[in-house]
Amino acid sequence: MIVVPERIIAGLMTRADAFAAIEAVFAAMARGEARNFPVVREAIGHADALYGFKSGFDRAHLDLGLKSGGYWPGNAAKGLTNHQSTVVLFDADTGRCRALVGGNLLTALRTAAAAAVSVAHLARKDSRVLGIVGAGHQAAFQLRAVAEQRPFERVVAWNRSPEKLKGLACAAEEMGLPFESVSLDRLGAEADVIVTITSSFDAILGDAQVRPGTHLACMGTDTRDKKEVDPTLVARASVFTDEVAQAVTIGECQHAVALGLKGEADIVPLGAVINGDHPGRASEEEVTLFDGTGVGLQDLAVASRVVDLAVQKGLATQVEF
Structure with missing residues (x-):
């Protein structure tokens, strides 16, 4: 062995x-x-x-x-x-x-890689501003992995305790990216790609805060009742995931599905995009969302x-x- x-x-x-x-x-x-x-x-x-x-x-x-x-x-x-x-x-x-x-x-590496793969296949090619919601252990891993997938020019971030964003600021600096702590309204208005990596049980990001064309990688919800974004945002987005069965039971999709805002058939495995069996993003105005539940x-x-x-x-x- x-x-x-x-x-x-x-x-x-x-x-x-x-x-x-x-x-x-x-x-x-x-x-x-x-x-x-x-x-x-x-x-x-x-x-x-x-x-x-x-x-x-x-x-x-x-x-x-x-x-x-x-x-x-x-x-x-x-x-x-x-x-x-x-x-x-x-x-x-x-x-x-x-x-x-x-x-x-x-x-930490595989979770960040999953978000990065979603950005590589779903985010707009002209994405320039990366938004990060959360400042826990995995946040810097997310920033480093995702920032390599598009020619980002700066990073905006939000955390309930802004002083905890120092680690993210250092990671951005290592990659030569200007960093700013902002409100959720500013983050949603400015970011082309948003990564959420929290352990929240209450929606942090609302539908109205996210502009058309944004790609979201929701990476924190992996347990029943956890929630990072409003279900109406999930309903508006074209949703992709690692595994549909987990997305509808313990992932970010669980709430939209329970409310009847999204059907299981509406959720696409990201692997189908990778294999060329699904076109992925359909337009520059489309909101895409990757529900990263984490699979064995x-x-x-x-x-x-x-x-x-x-x-x-x-x-x-x-x-x-």
Whole structure:
């Protein structure tokens, strides 16, 4: 069995690698060659923790396995990351354990890559202003990955606590992009692409705040009752997603569907656009929205890639198991 510890992943996995892995697995899903299995997510009744696992099988790339982990809110006080996860890969031909991979950084990279893939395939080519809603752990990953997909000239951002935007400002500066903390009204009025990456249960961005032609990547809603944007905005937009079944149950689409504003048949897998089976954006005035719910196949794709990189560079640890 191969072990790839968390501490070496930052030196192995690039944003380009993550983008390619996620684009390929979305395409495989749309072709019916990859399938996610039912998600388990439970409060364990200890340490206020949420625990779960996501799993699946990609026949196109023979990636089989699961990501296990969750959220331990007391970890920060212990000097640990609150979100903890590990990916286990299995040999699709024999069922033997192939690899054990640290999943914390990979989770952030694969989530950002999904937003980036949506921007690459759905945002207007002339997009120049990037808007970010949220300033949590994943926000800077989102900014860096998405900013590479269009010739952005500046970044505008909003967070409930504006002082927490410093990390985003530094990330923008690293990429040579002017950065400004703005109101939600200004963000919606100026941004060509908007990424929402929060854990909100109340809509932050309203329909009237978003101008025609905007592309939104809604990346924070991955649990029942979470909500980042108003359902009427979802209803107005042409909606794409990683997996339709998750979008209508735990994704941003859940509320619009429950209110009868959007039907399941109206939601398009992003992989269909990647494969050329759907045209994607139909006009410069169209509002497009990517509902990124996060699927297990994403984790398997990036974990498999980092295992290959570790083996190629002689950094993989082989363990008898």
